Amino acid sequence: xxxxxxxxxxxxxxxxxxxxxxxxxxxxxxxxxxxxxxxxxxxxxxxxxxxxxxxxxxxxxxxxxxxxxxxxxxxxxxxxxxxxxxxxxxxxxxxxxxxxxxxxxxxxxxxxxxxxxxxxxxxxxxxxxxxxxxxxxxxxxxxxxxxxxxxxxxxxxxxxxxxxxxxxxxxxxxxxxxxxx
Numbered sequence: 001x002x003x004x005x006x007x008x009x010x011x012x013x014x015x016x017x018x019x020x021x022x023x024x025x026x027x028x029x030x031x032x033x034x035x036x037x038x039x040x041x042x043x044x045x046x047x048x049x050x051x052x053x054x055x056x057x058x059x060x061x062x063x064x065x066x067x068x069x070x071x072x073x074x075x076x077x078x079x080x081x082x083x084x085x086x087x088x089x090x091x092x093x094x095x096x097x098x099x100x101x102x103x104x105x106x107x108x109x110x111x112x113x114x115x116x117x118x119x120x121x122x123x124x125x126x127x128x129x130x131x132x133x134x135x136x137x138x139x140x141x142x143x144x145x146x147x148x149x150x151x152x153x154x155x156x157x158x159x160x161x162x163x164x165x166x167x168x169x170x171x172x173x174x175x176x177x178x179x180x181x
Contacts, residue, residue: 001026003050003058013056026050037061076102078173081109085117086165105175113168120164124150 002023005014016025029049031037037051038061048062062070076094084091094106124146131137137155141148147167153160 076106076175078109078113078170081106082113082165082168082170085110085113086162102175113170116168117164120146120150120167121160124154124160124164127151128154130155 002016002019002021002025005016005019006012007014029040031040031051037049040049042063042065044063044065046063047066048060051059051061053059081091081094084094091106091110095103127144127146128151129137129140131140134155137152138148141151144151147163149163150160153163
């Protein structure tokens with residue numbers, strides 16, 4: 001999209017409507033005030049406006065839907081999904097009105113992390129044993145695959161979910177678009 005042309009010799013802006021170049025031009029609107037821009041009809045198919053002031057300064061004005069989707073696509077990763085699961089937050093906000101390919105990535109990551117959690121928890125439950133004194137328990141727990149911290153929390157009747165989630169913290173990975181074919 002051709003928004004402007006600047007003549008390099010003078011630094012002056014040229015009229016893009018009279019230029020004979022093979023670029024699409026933006027649709028032009030005229031607003032009397034900034035509040036008129038804010039209250040304008042926002043189109044979910046477009047990013048927003050580039051506002052040009054009488055001083056020739058330009059400012060981008062992004063539509064709310066574009067900002068919402070941009071935030072989702074740039075702030076969601078396997079790590080943010082892990083954080084939501086760790087904190088017991090539903091993934092609904094992430095999943096609302098996102099492309100199918102993105103939905104699949106979030107669900108696949110969620111299922112994978114929950115499966116890993118279940119495996120760690122199941123192993124800890126299988127390896128857990130209470131010998132009646134902490135020293136004997138500590139010596140036994142050191143010989144097991146499970147984290148001694150999980151086993152001691154189980155012994156003390158404390159929540160161990162935070163320990164498991166910490167063990168499962170993934171390396172940062174951005175969402176990807178899966179090819180249907």
